[in-house]
Amino acid sequence: MDVTRQIIETKDFCAWVAHTATLLVQAEDLLNDLNTFPVPNFNTGTNLVATWSKLAAVASVFSPHIPPDRFMAHLASVAAKFPRGSSGMFTAASLAATAKTWREVPLIRPVELVQAVSSISRDFQNLDGEISLDFGLTALVQNIEAELAELNVYTLSAVMDTTVVCAQQLTVDSADTHRGVGDAGLAGACLILASLADVVASIEGKTPGNTEIIQSMLTDWADRSRPVVSVRRAQTPGTEFEVTFRHTGYAREIGTRRQELGATCSEVLELGTKDELGFATFTTHVHTAAPLSILPHPHENILVEQLSPPESSLWRVGAEDPVPEKDNVVLFTRRFTRAGQPGESGKSGGSSGFSGVDALESGLQQKRPKLVILSEAPALVEMYARGSATVLLNPSGTDWVQWALGKPRGLSVLIPSSPATWELAKEMAPHETAVVTVAPSRDELSALWLSAGLATWQCHRDGDSEASAQREIQRLCTLIRVEEIGENLKEQLEALCAFAPGDTAEIMALIGARQPGVDRVRLRSMAEGDPRIELTIFYGGQSGATLLGVKDDTEWDET
CATH class of the missing domain: 1.25.40.340 (DhaL domain)
Structure with missing residues (x-):
């Protein structure tokens, strides 16, 4: 040789x-x-x-x-x-x-x-x-x-x-x-x-x-x-999530976190480098069923995906936040369905869950888009992930957004949750091999509702998927009204009630980190005295004010 x-x-x-x-x-x-x-x-x-x-x-x-x-x-x-x-x-x-x-x-x-x-x-x-x-x-x-x-x-x-x-x-x-x-x-x-x-x-x-x-x-x-x-x-999927994040600090201190994570995670992988002084940068990847808020993780660039993504809805409208004092509220309902079969209906008794869509009836091949949420609300991360979305918490740059997208194939939708994340998403260059469209959402509640609406939406493979997605996003946006909680809460709630059709308005409050206790008390006292209001409260944990919103459910489920 x-x-x-x-x-x-x-x-x-x-x-x-x-x-x-x-x-x-x-x-x-x-x-x-x-x-x-x-x-x-x-x-x-x-x-x-x-x-x-x-x-x-x-x-x-x-x-x-x-x-x-x-x-x-x-x-x-x-x-x-x-x-x-x-x-x-x-x-x-x-x-x-x-x-x-x-x-x-x-x-x-x-x-x-x-x-x-x-x-x-x-x-x-x-x-x-x-x-x-x-x-x-x-x-x-x-x-x-x-x-x-x-x-x-x-x-x-x-x-x-x-x-x-x-x-x-x-x-x-x-x-x-x-x-x-x-x-x-x-x-x-x-x-x-x-x-x-x-x-x-x-x-x-x-x-x-x-x-x-x-x-x-x-x-x-x-x-x-x-x-x-x-x-x-x-089968009903498990509740485990993949979470990846980066720590910086002295290696000795970071090393102890592995044992802490091991108590709540089925898999803990740590990869890192350290300098001559012992200062380290570690990437940590875990599989965990625990509420993410109890994990010792940094503030920025946390990537979360659910293992074996379920077909589930994000929450049941009108359900009350069960643990309002916690930072890790996850309230949702599941309605699992088989893939669409001939003759099966896509509706079910008032549930807002995923439904089997019969592609044979429409004669079109359909596929759901990949949803990537750029979130700033730590308490909503699990809820997004349970809705089959990829979540990047507090992204700090476009390279991290690209990391969250991975290698997209087909249609992907970036859903910002603040003016800062919207600007970040708009800076993304056009993708070479996939269609990536950016939703116009600039607040966490709009992002939450858009992710719920798009999770059940099907794009037609034989058409212009980007244009179709943009039309659906615009349609959903016209059915949403979201604003920050103000000083004159009574007038604000009346305006939201006027936007909603019907005799009652299902108003959702996403509690911010600025003054959560005060906002909860104000909202509950106002809602209890007004029979037109059906109030749902969630703790989002987003920086800034509490968000109030209402959507037109009579038009929401139309596709």
Whole structure:
């Protein structure tokens, strides 16, 4: 074998990143259909696509002549700053470990690949903490490390073929153990490693074929697992959320938070860097069913998504805030439905929940848009997420908004909740591969109502989805009247009653952080003396004044 062909250069890693991003886009739906453990989660494919698409975009502008360690370090910094899900955290950790191992190494030989695996194994164990899973990325790297130790001769193909076989075996074992539904993170790892193995095959003058084998394996696996997945999807989802946020401070202080989070979270991943003084920046990713307000998180840039998004409404109109003194009110009703079947009605006894829409009746293919809420109300984050929205709490820049969008496909709607977040959303450049429209909402209550209305709305795939969404947003906005609580509350409530049709007005109050107790007392005393008012009070926690609003429910549900 030609020794000169036993090296990997930076240009080869650039090709690997680009090829991997393409493969993951093709496999996104398949990976989303697979279940991860121990928590059901149907967004691994989307998270991997978001992470690797970002890496591919960054890699495309690098010079192919920079050293491999610098290339990997650049990619690691991008992945660590904006990780998507636990898969993004492990991607960042693996790239960072590789960069450390290859420091000042100009060309990568087989032995450097083996050394990188050992380094990744150690860093994955640190990332996982005390978690010990039989099937998972940490177990995978440990298995690969053990198998590579048995090799007598290191060549690029021997190292990568061993790695891919280990990934295949653990993926199949995971599926066999879990009723045919394995770990989507392992499945994604199979594709990523197979992609690098194909690059290695090309370097050695062989015909690449690893990705085709893995794609075939995963397709067969998905065909077997989908009956189980469909049952899982039809069941009432769990209440767990994915939450990602960043802390800065001294590493010793931040390290203690892992134990605090472990008491309320089923998964805690922490990835960070520290300087010579011990000052650290940590990215933390958790799966939690606990009220988010009890988590030790920073003020800005908190990304929240519900695992296994439910088909649910955000709240029942007229229901009273059950714990008004708390900052984490989550009040909502669920009405789960199957996907629209021929002859099923989309209405149900006054509920404002999601409804099955019969695409066959309309003759049109329809799809709900992805909703991304730019919120400033910490107490509403869970409510938004339960309505299947992605929530970014207190965004500080457009790069964070792009992080929340991920790698959008189809139609996405950005819903601001204040003048500041509206300006931030308007600064977003047009997206290259997706339609992203910005709602005109400039207050938290309008954002809440728009998210509820758009969560049940279907866009037609064969038309102009952006124009259709804008028309629907404008229609919903005409049915909403929102204003800040004023000094003359009686006249204000009378004006809101006049806007609402019918004999009674369902007025909603979203309590702000400025003077919550005073506003509650004023509103309740006024509402109790007026039979026309049906008052619903929520604590939003947004900075500033309490918001009052009313909407025309007679027109709201029309589509």
